[in-house]
Amino acid sequence: MGDKALLSIQQIGKTFSNGTVALQGMSMDIEQGSFVSLLGPSGCGKSTVLKIIAGLGNLTTGRVEWPTAQVDHLGRPDHEISFVFQEPTLMQWATVFENVWLPLRLKGASRRNAKDQVEEALDMVGLKDFATSYPRELSGGMKMRVSIARALVTRPKLLLMDEPFAALDEITRFKLNNDLLHLWEKFNWTVIFVTHSVFESAYLSSRIVVMAARPGRVVADIDVPAPYPRGEDFRTSNDYNRYCREASDALHSAMQAGDHL
Amino acid sequence: MSSPETFEAMPVDPVEMRKARAIKREKIGRWLLPLIVVVLTIVGWDRMVVINEIPHYIIPRPGRVLQALIEDWSLLIGSLGTTLTITFSALAIAIIGGVGIAVLFAQSKWIEMSFFPYAVILQVTPIIVIAPLIFIYVDSKFAGLLICAWIVAFFPILSNTTLGLNSADHNLRDMMKLYGASRWQTLRFLRLPAALPFFLGGLKIAGGLSLIGAIVAEFVAGTGGIGSGLAFRILEASYRLNIPRMFAAIILISLTGVLIFMFMTFLSWLFLHKWHESAIKRES
Ligand SMILES: Nc1ncnc2c1ncn2[C@@H]1O[C@H](COP(=O)(O)OP(=O)(O)O)[C@@H](O)[C@H]1O
Ligand SMILES: [Mg+2]
Numbered sequence: 147m148g149d150k151a152l153l154s155i156q157q158i159g160k161t162f163s164n165g166t167v168a169l170q171g172m173s174m175d176i177e178q179g180s181f182v183s184l185l186g187p188s189g190c191g192k193s194t195v196l197k198i199i200a201g202l203g204n205l206t207t208g209r210v211e212w213p214t215a216q217v218d219h220l221g222r223p224d225h226e227i228s229f230v231f232q233e234p235t236l237m238q239w240a241t242v243f244e245n246v247w248l249p250l251r252l253k254g255a256s257r258r259n260a261k262d263q264v265e266e267a268l269d270m271v272g273l274k275d276f277a278t279s280y281p282r283e284l285s286g287g288m289k290m291r292v293s294i295a296r297a298l299v300t301r302p303k304l305l306l307m308d309e310p311f312a313a314l315d316e317i318t319r320f321k322l323n324n325d326l327l328h329l330w331e332k333f334n335w336t337v338i339f340v341t342h343s344v345f346e347s348a349y350l351s352s353r354i355v356v357m358a359a360r361p362g363r364v365v366a367d368i369d370v371p372a373p374y375p376r377g378e379d380f381r382t383s384n385d386y387n388r389y390c391r392e393a394s395d396a397l398h399s400a401m402q403a404g405d406h407l
Numbered sequence: 408m409s410s411p412e413t414f415e416a417m418p419v420d421p422v423e424m425r426k427a428r429a430i431k432r433e434k435i436g437r438w439l440l441p442l443i444v445v446v447l448t449i450v451g452w453d454r455m456v457v458i459n460e461i462p463h464y465i466i467p468r469p470g471r472v473l474q475a476l477i478e479d480w481s482l483l484i485g486s487l488g489t490t491l492t493i494t495f496s497a498l499a500i501a502i503i504g505g506v507g508i509a510v511l512f513a514q515s516k517w518i519e520m521s522f523f524p525y526a527v528i529l530q531v532t533p534i535i536v537i538a539p540l541i542f543i544y545v546d547s548k549f550a551g552l553l554i555c556a557w558i559v560a561f562f563p564i565l566s567n568t569t570l571g572l573n574s575a576d577h578n579l580r581d582m583m584k585l586y587g588a589s590r591w592q593t594l595r596f597l598r599l600p601a602a603l604p605f606f607l608g609g610l611k612i613a614g615g616l617s618l619i620g621a622i623v624a625e626f627v628a629g630t631g632g633i634g635s636g637l638a639f640r641i642l643e644a645s646y647r648l649n650i651p652r653m654f655a656a657i658i659l660i661s662l663t664g665v666l667i668f669m670f671m672t673f674l675s676w677l678f679l680h681k682w683h684e685s686a687i688k689r690e691s
Contacts, residue, residue: 202581229585235578238682239600248596252586280682300586 150213151175152304152336153199158208159361160194168194170361171208176338178214181330183347183354184340185393187401191362192340196306199338200229228297230307234289236281236296242268243277246296260299267299268292270329287318294326305337312341323350324377331374344397348389349381356393358400366396467651472658475651483640483652487659490636493549493621494667497556501613504557505564506606513572513598514590523569530562534620538627552624552636559620560613567609571602604675604683611671618664 153176160169168191176182184192197203199210201222215223228249236245246267250260268274271291281289290310297305311319327350330337341347347354348370356366370389372380380386449469455461456468463471476483508526512519538555545551575598583593625638637656644652679686 197581200581200585202584227585229582231578231582233578235576235582237579237597237600239603240682249586251596252583252588252592282682282684282687 150178152178152212152214154211154213155195155199156209156211158195158198158210159206160191160198160203161206167361169198170363172357172363173208174355174364174367176336179334179336180353181327181337181339181351183351184338184357185344185347185354185397186342186357186362187359187397188342190357190359190400192357193308194362196229196308196338196340199304200227200306202229223303225304226300226302227304227306228300228302230293230297230305230310232309232312234281234286234293236289236292238281240280241277242273242279242281242284242292245281245292246299249296249300263299264295267295270298271295271325285318286314287322290314290322294322298329301333303335305335307337307339309340309342311346312343319346326350327374327376344390344394348386348393349376354389354393354396356396356400365400366393368392368396464648464650467654471651472654475649476655476658479652479655483637483656483659486635486637486640486656487663490618490621490625490638490660491663493552493556493624493636494618494663497553497560497620498614498617500553500557501561501564501617502610505561505609505613506568509565509568509572509602510594512569513594519569526562526565529558534559534623535627538624541624542628548628552621552628555624555627556617556620559623560617563609563612563616564606565609567605568602571605572598574605575601604679604685607671607675607678611668611675614667614671615664618660618667622660 155172155174155176158169158172159167161167172191172195184195186192194203198205201220210221212223215225217223237248240248243264246264247255247257247260250263255263265274265277268277271294273288273291273295276284276288276292281292284292294310311322314322323346326337339347339350352370354366354368354370355364356368357363358365368389372383372385372389452466453469456463456466467475508522512523534555537558538551541554542548542551545554572594579597580593583597588596621636622638625636626642629642637660641653641656644650644656676686
């Protein structure tokens with residue numbers, strides 16, 4: 147490492163207008179190209195952090211810095227950021243193609259100009275034969291894939307994912323986990339992945355940041371130095387078990403720290 | 408990446424066959440049952456008049472009404488044309504006005520809060536009591552009729568479209584913001600499409616209401632001037648105790664209303680059947 151971080155969060159705090167202190171004094175640096183999981187109990191402010199990073203919510207205190215990028219007057223970096231929500235969040239009235247086209251369309255790309263890029267993104271998630279389908283015709287896992295394709299179509303430097311697979315069954319989730327890892331290794335994005343699953347975070351990430359609730363803050367920062375590519379043999383290895391236990395212990399103490407829930 | 412889940416075709420089982428037959432029966436029944444009921448009603452009407460020896464100038468037999476419909480056809484069809492002109496002009500303005508004002512409301516909560524009460528007041532005040540004033544203030548009878556029908560028709564479109572524009576998924580809104588969408592782009596790509604099912608629901612109501620508005624206004628406007636719509640024919644026929652013609656005109660109005668409703672239903676289906684829950688046939 148030693149490189150400049152892609153993103154540096156410094157002592158951020160967020161208090162909602164109803165008085166809820168969602169975050170307090172939270173700091174972390176995100177290295178370029180890393181796969182970081184944010185792990186924490188529900189309500190500890192994971193979504194709030196992601197939204198703040200994406201520029202979708204304002205801060206009460208602290209700063210978000212982008213050391214390697216030019217920032218605009220709103221403090222947003224000049225490179226692409228994409229967001230994947232817990233629900234697929236698709237436009238029901240639009241085809242798969244049109245859903246993935248949207249981010250490019252908003253930048254003025256016509257259907258023809260966007261075609262190659264959209265098809266490439268659909269190909270990445272294995273859905274190129276479904277371009278003309280409507281979301282309702284797809285299974286939950288396929289909808290999530292469309293959502294991921296839409297996030298990838300702008301070739302983002304940073305991908306923010308808010309419990310993207312939480313609503314899927316385990317088999318589909320494992321499959322999407324593997325596919326996501328493949329893409330990440332191939333394209334070298336930075337990923338911040340919110341989850342409340344210890345197993346998912348240990349399997350996917352190079353680093354797990356554990357958060358506690360009320361107020362939301364970082365309570366543990368666990369390195370997962372296992373090499374990629376990771377596959378089913380990693381899922382059954384002793385190393386994996388050790389990382390899971392470490393994360394799980396940290397999560398338990400985090401829950402106790404905020405046990406007046 | 409591997410291909411997504413696929414399913415193999417299964418042989419059809421007896422339960423499914425029975426279900427398919429039931430669906431077929433339902434399809435036929437949907438047309439046949441109302442038809443049978445209408446025929447029975449007409450026969451019952453005829454018998455009632457004959458058995459009770461009701462004179463034709465009080466309740467005519469269906470045959471007489473049909474006769475009036477045929478004999479007065481050129482007269483009635485002209486009036487129907489006039490009424491329809493008003494109905495559809497009013498509906499068109501209601502659509503433009505209703506959607507336009509809804510979009511304006513969607514731009515600013517303050518505008519909505521300030522002006523929505525006016526829309527409600529216009530809606531809840533019966534048109535029959537406003538119409539006489541309108542005909543005093545507005546010289547052109549056509550314009551007066553149009554205004555009346557418009558007042559009745561525009562509210563469902565306004566209120567439904569306003570609701571629809573505000574019902575766009577909040578995550579999608581966040582996404583629009585993330586990608587730096589302009590206000591116009593958010594409206595065009597997110598809020599208007601999200602409002603479409605709501606708008607079409609409003610349109611279904613407004614279609615019928617604009618006809619009612621046009622007819623009520625014609626009644627108020629009375630018999631002077633250019634008034635020669637269907638309501639005028641009914642008034643005129645009632646002065647002359649031409650009961651069969653009254654029935655004929657009423658039937659024409661009802662049929663028109665039904666046709667408008669069916670057309671709006673078709674329009675809804677046309678725009679929504681590919682994606683919206685309300686228009687999708689479920690298999691269970
Ligand atoms: N818009 C809001 N207004 C008030 N409180 C909120 C709002 N959004 C989130 N919160 C509160 O902030 C805390 C953190 O929320 P969130 O970031 O969604 O948690 P997580 O994603 O970890 O489950 C919770 O206590 C939640 O109730
Ligand atoms: Mg959340």
